[in-house]
Amino acid sequence: MYLALLFEVLARCVPKLRIYDPSNIFPTSMDRVVRVDDVAYADAVLLDAYRIDLSIVEKIATEIRNDALLMLVNAVVGIDRCNDVVKQLVDRGFVRTWIPIDGGVATFAKRGYDDRFLQKVVDVWRKSIVEGPYPIHFNTAYALYTLSKFVLSHRKGWVVEIGTGLGFSTLWLAQVAKEFGSRVLSIDRRCDRVEYARSVAKELELDDVLEIVCSDAKTYRYEEVDRIVLTFIDGEKSEYLAYLEAVEGKLVDGATILAHNALSNAYAMKGFLERICSEPYRCIVVATDPAGLAISVRC
Numbered sequence: 001m002y003l004a005l006l007f008e009v010l011a012r013c014v015p016k017l018r019i020y021d022p023s024n025i026f027p028t029s030m031d032r033v034v035r036v037d038d039v040a041y042a043d044a045v046l047l048d049a050y051r052i053d054l055s056i057v058e059k060i061a062t063e064i065r066n067d068a069l070l071m072l073v074n075a076v077v078g079i080d081r082c083n084d085v086v087k088q089l090v091d092r093g094f095v096r097t098w099i100p101i102d103g104g105v106a107t108f109a110k111r112g113y114d115d116r117f118l119q120k121v122v123d124v125w126r127k128s129i130v131e132g133p134y135p136i137h138f139n140t141a142y143a144l145y146t147l148s149k150f151v152l153s154h155r156k157g158w159v160v161e162i163g164t165g166l167g168f169s170t171l172w173l174a175q176v177a178k179e180f181g182s183r184v185l186s187i188d189r190r191c192d193r194v195e196y197a198r199s200v201a202k203e204l205e206l207d208d209v210l211e212i213v214c215s216d217a218k219t220y221r222y223e224e225v226d227r228i229v230l231t232f233i234d235g236e237k238s239e240y241l242a243y244l245e246a247v248e249g250k251l252v253d254g255a256t257i258l259a260h261n262a263l264s265n266a267y268a269m270k271g272f273l274e275r276i277c278s279e280p281y282r283c284i285v286v287a288t289d290p291a292g293l294a295i296s297v298r299c
């Protein structure tokens with residue numbers, strides 16, 4: 001059931017979804033979804049851990065596009081059957097995100113970053129843990145990277161982040177923007193954090209695609225931004241609805257809204273969750289970490 005909802009949300013994040021799905025996992029009735037026979041044309045490739053054919057994994061890993069998602073369903077309940085496949089894909093340069101719904105979905109995308117980027121984000125993550133503010137978990141960072149790749153390869157426009165912190169999540173978004181010729185605006189009301197995040201972005205040569213401003217995200221005017229295709233919200237939990245209202249007029253149809261802490265702080269975020277889970281939005285909340293990530297799309 002959750003898997004079908006996840007597919008529905010993903011299918012709406014892009015104008016048309018071309019899938020390579022040899023085991024017919026994707027619901028047949030879904031709008032705007034086209035089945036293709038060639039992996040190289042697919043936006044998403046679906047495999048079932050229970051029916052996995054090792055010989056085709058090698059072929060898929062070679063032929064799949066840089067911006068496509070590879071989703072392995074039943075990856076947790078069938079881990080004994082697919083452990084080698086997961087390892088093989090990670091060794092071949094794919095980033096893996098665990099999405100714990102139904103039998104477990106392992107989602108892969110080709111890595112476009114190098115070891116220098118990875119070392120720096122590990123440093124920023126550690127500093128954030130020690131000094132605050134608390135960063136998102138690595139599995140959520142991988143989800144952010146993978147979903148942003150999927151969205152930005154299909155929709156041209158801005159990424160807006162609310163709650164930069166020391167820049168851990170920001171760097172992942174900026175890396176994708178660099179890979180796909182987009183731009184990121186990130187906002188935090190703590191100017192000392194903004195200064196630090198800017199310095200790291202400069203060090204990684206991501207400052208040309210990233211603007212970080214020190215302001216209150218509720219009242220900021222977002223004048224430099226025209227079309228927003230993706231928003232990541234990780235600020236003050238009781239203010240999420242106000243953040244959404246501040247950017248809502250600039251969201252394109254099909255814009256993706258990602259919001260952290262949708263499980264751990266659901267009560268404080270009640271008004272926001274009600275908004276992004278009803279018309280004109282569709283949403284699913286997944287535990288990419290214990291705090292939870294809401295994935296919503298404006299239809």
Ligand SMILES: C[S@@+](CC[C@H](N)C(=O)[O-])C[C@H]1O[C@@H](n2cnc3c(N)ncnc32)[C@H](O)[C@@H]1O
Pocket residue numbers: 128133134135136162163164165166167168169170187188189190193215216217218234235236239
């Ligand atoms: C949980 S931290 C963000 C962590 C960051 N996303 C990461 O993964 O490292 C939340 C941040 O939101 C900022 N914040 C809180 N309320 C805000 C507001 N009204 N406008 C802008 N930033 C705000 C805080 O200063 C804090 O740095």
